[in-house]
Amino acid sequence: MTNHADPIVVVDGLFKQYGKVTAVNNLSFIVYPGETFGLLGPNGAGKTTTLGIISGLIRPDNGDVTVGGFSVTKDTQKAQRLLGVVPQGLALYEDLTARQNLTYFARLRGLHQAEIKRQIAQVLEITGLEDAVDQKVRKYSGGMKRRLNIAIGLLGNPKVLLLDEPTVGIDPQARRHILDAVRRLADNGMTIIYTSHYMEEVEYLCERVSIMDHGLIIAQGPLYEVRALAGDSVVLRVPATDELLNDPEALDRLKKALPAPLEPSHAELRIILTKGSEQAPEILNILVEHQVSLNGMQIEAPNLETVFLSLTGKALRDNGSEASAS
Ligand SMILES: Nc1ncnc2c1ncn2[C@@H]1O[C@H](COP(=O)(O)OP(=O)(O)OP(=O)(O)O)[C@@H](O)[C@H]1O
Ligand SMILES: [Mg+2]
Structure with a gap:
């Protein structure tokens, strides 16, 4: 200032x-x-x-x-x-x-x-x-x-x-x-x-x-x-045919099990590491338990979208719709 x-x-x-x-x-x-x-x-x-x-x-x-x-x-x-x-x-x-x-x-x-x-x-x-x-x-x-x-x-x-x-x-x-x-x-x-x-x-x-x-x-x-108010996110590529993406109940169970906000879209799951990268192993374990199949993964720096998601628990984009991805 x-x-x-x-x-x-x-x-x-x-x-x-x-x-x-x-x-x-x-x-x-x-x-x-x-x-x-x-x-x-x-x-x-x-x-x-x-x-x-x-x-x-x-x-x-x-x-x-x-x-x-x-x-x-x-x-x-x-x-x-x-x-x-x-x-x-x-x-x-x-x-x-x-x-x-x-x-x-x-x-x-x-x-x-x-x-x-x-x-x-x-x-x-x-x-x-x-x-x-x-x-x-x-x-x-x-x-x-x-x-x-x-x-x-x-x-x-x-x-x-x-x-x-x-x-x-x-x-x-x-x-x-x-x-x-x-x-x-x-x-x-x-x-x-x-x-x-x-x-x-x-x-x-x-x-x-x-x-x-x-x-x-x-x-x-x-x-x-x-x-910087949001942590990095792990972006996980899952097969587009993956059942998880088409099963709102399974997604919901996964969301509840995860210690960090999850945003599913297309063939991707974005999970914000609210506690930093040391959270990654724990999250991977939960994904394995829930039998999520993975094609690849990367870490992304925070942006305003993930800040909004981590502060409000809902997505900002697409007209700010609060509807779930199902
Ligand atoms: N003239 C009005 N009479 C009654 N409610 C109103 C009026 N103008 C706005 N509101 C309400 O106030 C809130 C804020 O509206 P506002 O239009 O400022 O939001 P916005 O961020 O511009 O939204 P959008 O992205 O849809 O344009 C909304 O709940 C809206 O329904
Ligand atoms: Mg407006």
Whole structure:
């Protein structure tokens, strides 16, 4: 926490309740200028609510956020002037062209005519949409719509960009395109708050992260520190035809016998060594007892997925579904 300038975003003790659901529960974090901060969590964790509060669109029940020193609840407009927001849902007019959409949102942002032209050219270049700018958005692919959504958020050259799951529902190539564009923005000094339930994206982009679940922060800090909260995992390759993978009851028995979290997928069993590699022999013995057939095994360093699994006992990926693999 040394050698830093003053934080540009301070999130301080946020609470937000919807009926019986506590969407955000005592959330605090800070973001430094030029940093890409990751907010990672499964469906319903409270990511969108948090970004909504930071952008001044949702009032917290308690706590506050400052952006560039301006309170989002008291000095909302001044704070908002520093922010660019890319919402999770697409906010686009399908019957207009991309250029018409951009012009419309640029005027809403209060930009002048000459500035509008210049900025549209700039955000098109960043998002790689130059060639499609005069097509109606209706004809755009999902990935192009996502990119236009980002382009709109970039109008006005915000100091802080809030990105809410900007790669959901698009193919890997389009996803790559977006991640690279975000990376370039960060390299050019923009401060970014990036939410996702894809740990690979957050690992790729972010220096510091918060992992949320049910409105609460369950882990927070520099990426390398948060990763270190989980142990290495042993990844065991089992034959895809192995009965174990297709037998929920047998899997359940194995899970109960193991002293560490297990995540089955495809032809793989991942077991997190919560107590370090000295746990490996014990685990192998249990696997032999349960007649698990093995094709191979390797040790993998922890990542955000295994951190989430070891802290919550459930998998983060695939829409954060809590359903078992059966
Ligand atoms: N306007 C609302 N009214 C009632 N409940 C809400 C409202 N907005 C959010 N919630 C609830 O608050 C919790 C957090 O929702 P939120 O949308 O912030 O999560 P999220 O992390 O963005 O999830 P996702 O990954 O699905 O977008 C959820 O349980 C959700 O159902
Ligand atoms: Mg959301």
